[in-house]
Amino acid sequence: MLTQIITEGTTKVEVPIPDETSNFPPSSVAVFYNPAMRTNRDIAVAAIACFSKDNPEYTCLDALSASGIRGLRIAKEVGLSTTMSDWDEVSFELIKRNIELNGLSNCTSVKRNANVVMLDSSFDIIDLDPFGTPAPFLDAACFSTKRLLCITATDTAPLCGAHKKAGIRNYAAVPLKTEYYPEMGVRMLMGAAARTLAKYDKSMTPLLSYASAHYVRIFAAVKKGINKADECLKNIGFVSHCFNCGERNWKSGLAVHMEEKCPVCGQTTSLAGPLWLGRLHDREFCGQVLDEVRKREFKGAEKLIAACRDELDVPMHYDYHKLCKSLGITAMPTDQLILALREKGFQASRTHFTGISFKTDAGMEEIKAVVKGLTQKSH
Numbered sequence: 001m002l003t004q005i006i007t008e009g010t011t012k013v014e015v016p017i018p019d020e021t022s023n024f025p026p027s028s029v030a031v032f033y034n035p036a037m038r039t040n041r042d043i044a045v046a047a048i049a050c051f052s053k054d055n056p057e058y059t060c061l062d063a064l065s066a067s068g069i070r071g072l073r074i075a076k077e078v079g080l081s082t083t084m085s086d087w088d089e090v091s092f093e094l095i096k097r098n099i100e101l102n103g104l105s106n107c108t109s110v111k112r113n114a115n116v117v118m119l120d121s122s123f124d125i126i127d128l129d130p131f132g133t134p135a136p137f138l139d140a141a142c143f144s145t146k147r148l149l150c151i152t153a154t155d156t157a158p159l160c161g162a163h164k165k166a167g168i169r170n171y172a173a174v175p176l177k178t179e180y181y182p183e184m185g186v187r188m189l190m191g192a193a194a195r196t197l198a199k200y201d202k203s204m205t206p207l208l209s210y211a212s213a214h215y216v217r218i219f220a221a222v223k224k225g226i227n228k229a230d231e232c233l234k235n236i237g238f239v240s241h242c243f244n245c246g247e248r249n250w251k252s253g254l255a256v257h258m259e260e261k262c263p264v265c266g267q268t269t270s271l272a273g274p275l276w277l278g279r280l281h282d283r284e285f286c287g288q289v290l291d292e293v294r295k296r297e298f299k300g301a302e303k304l305i306a307a308c309r310d311e312l313d314v315p316m317h318y319d320y321h322k323l324c325k326s327l328g329i330t331a332m333p334t335d336q337l338i339l340a341l342r343e344k345g346f347q348a349s350r351t352h353f354t355g356i357s358f359k360t361d362a363g364m365e366e367i368k369a370v371v372k373g374l375t376q377k378s379h
Helices: 035-051 069-078 089-101 114-120 135-144 156-160 164-171 181-198 226-235 283-295 299-310 320-327 334-343 364-378
Strands: 003-008 011-016 059-062 081-085 107-110 123-128 145-153 202-212 215-224 236-241 248-252 270-276 348-350 357-360
Touching: 003 035, 011 069, 011 089, 035 069, 035 123, 035 145, 035 202, 035 215, 035 283, 035 299, 059 069, 069 081, 069 089, 069 107, 069 123, 081 114, 089 107, 114 135, 123 135, 135 145, 135 181, 145 181, 156 164, 156 181, 156 215, 164 181, 181 202, 181 215, 181 226, 181 236, 181 270, 202 226, 202 283, 202 299, 226 236, 283 299, 299 348, 320 364, 334 348, 334 357, 334 364
Parallel strands: 059 081, 059 123, 081 107, 123 145
Antiparallel strands: 003 011, 145 215, 202 215, 236 248, 236 270, 348 357
């Protein structure tokens, strides 16, 4: 296996050189390293640094390490005692070399199945970053984590509704492929995590969650307690969506009654869930992470974290261009729409999901009226 030494953050890592003629991910390489996920790892370093700033004794597990890049960066750039786990022999040896390369004494490489590691030991922080779905590791991660659970999911098609049956199998919930499919993916993953944590009498509080490119990512603070777990489950519920007019409604609870007919146009609606209906971010924590990424000069993360911090806390965003297309009108600048909604007394904001999406507490018919009014003013 040919390798090269690269630098991410302040960490040096020996990684395989992929065969440029092979497909992605490169099957010709025994250990997978994805440079496109650097921003994901930058944010992990910043978020974990913020979360553990007053508790340097926290322990961390990089559950599916491959080259060890994630765990190595947490150990070196945050300073936490970190365990890196991979049951592949080549990965195990590579991680050991990378520990020596960085002169680290606060991290360990173990050659074991990730689920076995998590069921055998508890960690303050677990970062679960598999290639594909985290579903096979979710139970063990929720059992093992004590304070912070970080999850990446790259199986966006099942999460977002494009592969509905796979979404049902992996997450025990029904996804829908809608205009707000990135948020559907985030809330599907969070709902599965919350329900799994509840089995172990644990609750979660979302600190930062986002959808970016080909993956979904969540950071959730975890606490132990039956009452906390019960309270957390109140954030689980269902979304009713009308594919005819775009109306959407949601209701908390695991056994809820949702109207089969759309209250606006009378067409039959579709149901998604159970999924997370609570907040996706903690504004104060996002502000801390934003300061941290600026301090560390993680340029690719600034805009994303700022958008998450400023995002309105209501479920399911709107696609402004799709809305205008359905009305047969030309879209005005998104900021003008947000200002117009606020002038009408509604809350409104941009979102991190797409550049043409917005969130508001206004109903669909109220939004359409504002959009039409904007167009009339421009003529």
